[in-house]
Amino acid sequence: SQTIHQWPATLVQPVGSPLSLECTVEGTSNPNLYWYRQAAGRGLQLLFYSVGIGQISSEVPQNLSASRPQDRQFILSSKKLLLSDSGFYLCAGERASGNTIYFGEGSWLTVV
């Protein structure tokens, strides 16, 4: 199975500051990669997914962007954080031919 590494685990950022969350995948090549956000007590909201290097699809318009500079690296960024960006962010991956998604441990973001 795959292993998803995600960092940092927790961060507190002021409004207007930039953001960078990183994710790397072990155990498979050319994975499909995902960024989700999970609000407290709520379901998973798909933010971005990528099927290959430089290929990013956005599911919802927002203050965030994603990049995939390497096959097994996925980055979530923002130039200026908003209070509403607070939440639990999850990186996930699956084999290109697979149908099961594996998640990282998540990153808790609090914007103050």
Place this chain on the structure above:
Amino acid sequence: QKEVEQDPGPLSVPEGAIVSLNCTYSNSAFQYFMWYRQYSRKGPELLMYTYSSGNKEDGRFTAQVDKSSKYISLFIRDSQPSDSATYLCAMSEGKSTFGDGTTLTVKP
């Protein structure tokens, strides 16, 4: 209407009880069915994975899929306090769709 509807809970049971967690769906193209367990402040972990209709058992856990009714269930036998978590169902036809989760508390 959501493609995947999950019993919202929360659910609270005594230790040793049998737990039933349920999801319904509308997309008949779904072929793969998963259950994830998510502990507080952690990422979801894959618990069970089944393909098409039928039952799959793994220890105290049984996943059941009824494609004719578009209904899936996860049964937990002899529930333990360590089973307290949020359980997410998920379904895939190439792209995964998740339920919103059911929070389970097993009381000693």
